[in-house]
Amino acid sequence: MTALPEPLGPDVVAEYGTGLQTTRVLRAPDGGFLWWQGPGAQVAGPLLAPAAHLVPRLPDDTGAALLTVPERAGAGLLHRVGGSASAAAWLRDFRPRARALVAHSLASAARALRTLHAVPVPPPEELPLGAPPGLGRLRDWAHGSGELRERALACWGAERMERLLGWAADLAPDPVRDLVPAPAHGPVQGPAPAARSLIHGWASLGALIPPLSRGRVALLTGEDLAAGRPELDLGWLLGELVELAWTTPHQNPADLQRLLLEAYGPGPDPVLVGRSAVLRVVTHMQDFATYRGWDDELLGYIAFTAELIDEEGRRAVPQGVS
Incomplete structure (x- = not known):
């Protein structure tokens, strides 16, 4: 399929990015918005979504978010949605109606993820389909070098790093690193494969787009589709809420955490959800250091993530919800 041109021009309403990814939001002729995501300066393009054809189209009457699959546009991917700001941005708006909009969006996302x-x-x-790219970057960081890794190891100790990598292997095994080939004679070695589902791979407040007026909530979907445990998607969103509560003390996300899990419904293992939340916070910390550079603020993150590892992310899963 021929790619569309990269969207540019006077209709751009927002643009931001890191060395990993650039995001550009534009007004669309139909009154909606175009979200274009392209490779950052430290990433070789183009971005692709080879498994996007697997994403189900959910009817309007389900209360589920629209899982928007992208079109190729230049070196990036283009989504058509009804809003110009993500749920992450709306959470920085302290008006009650803004928080209600975020709550509605999280519930819609949970229903869509259950179907996915x-x-x-x-x-x-x-x-x-392998593990989500975010976990791949986390593994590369854990086995690599750099100031953040050395400082994290000095604070955490090797045991905490190994626990993190073990959780990643349980939730979404890497075919190369986590599964050891069978010897010529004898059983397969290494951990048993995890129960695999199709997962979003980057279910994020930044990818969750409430409509500006009417229409459905959208969850940008496609580039990071992967195979793994469904708890990984839930923990990714819950981890962002845990991080928000830590960085913004007057934010109490317990109601949003509970709402997300209740809208998803029964089945997820709360232990795996909590561990997934920890992986999300560590991945954000690691991505920040890799694609924006060292900042002394990361020292606080290192100490915070040590606490999260020790408690296995239990603060991400409200009591009484499983």
Whole structure:
């Protein structure tokens, strides 16, 4: 399929990014908005969404968010949505109506994710879906070098780093690192494969777009589609709420956490959800250091994530919700 041109021009209403990714928001002729995401300066393009055809189209009457699949545009991907600001941006607006909008968006996202998680994962020979790219970057950082890694190891100790990598392997095994090939004679070595579902791979407040007026909430979907435990998507969103509560003390996300899990429904393992939340916060810390550079603020993150690892992210899962 021929790619559309990269959207530019006077209709741009917002643009931001890091060395990992650039986001550009434009007004669309139909009154909606175009969200274009392209490779950052430290990433070789183009961005692709090869498994986007697996994403289900959810009817309007389900109360679920629209899982928007992108079109190729230049070196990036283009989504058509009804809003110009993400749920992450709306959370910085302290008006009660803004928080109600975020709550509605999280519930819609939870319903959409439950449907996505029910989509059968294609066999590897048809479409090899690995772990989400975010976990790949986390693994590369853990096995690499750099100031953040050295300072984290000095604070955490090697045992905490190993626990993190073990949780990543349980939630979304990496075919190369986490599964050891079988010897010529004998059983397969290494951990048992996790129960695999189709997962969003980057279910994020920044990818959750409430409509500006009418229409459906949208969850930008496609680029990070992967195979893994469904708890990973839930923990990714809950981890962002945990981080928000830490960085913004007057924010209490307990009601939003509870609402997200209740809207998703029964089934997720709360232990795995909590561990996934920790992986999200550590991935954000690691991405910040990699794509924006060292900042002394990261020293606080290192201490904070040590606490999260020790408690296995239990603060992300309100009591009584499982």
